[in-house]
Amino acid sequence: YRLIFFYLYFKYCGMFNSARRLFRSPLSRNFSSLLGANGKKKTTMLKEMIKSNELEFIMEAHNGMSAKIVEETGFKGIWGSGLSISAGMGVRDSNEASYTQVLETLEFMSDATKIPILLDGDTGYGNYNNARRLVRKLEQRGIAGVCLEDKLFPKQNSLLADGRQTLAPVDEFALKIKACRDHQTDPDFVIVARVEAFIAGWGLDEALKRAEAYKEAGADAILMHSKMRDHSEIESFVKAWDNKLPVVIVPTKYYTTPTDTFRDWKVSLVIWANHNMRAACQAMRDTSKAIFDAQSLEPVEKKITPVDDIFKLQDMPELKAADNKYLPQQQVLSMRRLA
Secondary structure, three states: HHHHHHHHHHHHHHHHHHHHHHHOOOHHOOOHHHHHOOOOOOHHHHHHHHHHOOOOOHHHHHHHHHHHHHHHHHOOOOEOOOHHHOOOOOOOOOOOHHHHHHHHHHHEEEEOOOOOEEEEEOOOOHHHHHHHHHHHHHHHHHHOOOEEEOOOOOOOOOOOOOOOOOOOOHHHHHHHHHHHHOOOOOOOOOOEEEEOOOOOOOOOHHHHHHHHHHHHHHEEEEEEEEOOOHHHHHHHHHHHOOOOEEEEEEEEEEOOOHHHHHHHOOOOOEOOOOHHHHHHHHHHHHHHHHHHHHHOOOHOOOOOOOHHHHHOOOHHHHHHHHHHHHHHHHHHHHHHHHH
């Protein structure tokens, strides 16, 4: 009977459900994944956040479920973290995950949510040609924007101790930004230029020179990065920059700086960059160790998320309703009796 049940389920339920998901693929996508809950395009929502007079925040996610949780919490946008997405695959944040693998993850994240996603696009996975193709593929999947950094491919994570931080020539990266701008199809798609001058130890003058070049090339905002434990580098930049273009920051290292300080500086967007992945890593270690030590589930069951909550995040009620709508009722009743 169990074999008959699974045969019927995969033959009929799997058939219609797989088919309707197929027709939501990038090559035949409807507009549902491009639009937010308010009916606006996700790209427009992100651009409005970047240009807002208020300080805005986006939170890291690395797969469909974490993206759903970020949205559920109340955040207005998602940071598709390169570190977290690669860590979720068990590889290093050095472009070891291919851009097609990243795109597949982003597609699940976009389908699961109605808020905009800004991708940590590293260097664009190559030169200007790779970067402009990336933009086109992101647009097809309903991703609202990309942040590109002015290092050479393959990159290393900016916070890596003694990491190799080789910057691209200014004109080369500026032309990469221009190529992306020229080839985007949605005028509201957001391109953020990430300046790594402080990360490479090149100082304020170099940071300002690069930010100016990328502004002229068509960037929507400048992400100024620093790995110092105090905010002195970022403060020196925002005061000298004088808000010529919206400024995005990532206070992972200078996390003790009060958020109101960022408001005083007129920063546009703060990215909480990797904290869901780090939190998940600790939680999985604690849970695995507790089960290993006890050889039992009893110590953890009341501390972890109920299975029904996972079903809710997966939107299982929608599938149940779809079964009743799209499967012949006799087959639905037969499967329920067998179950």
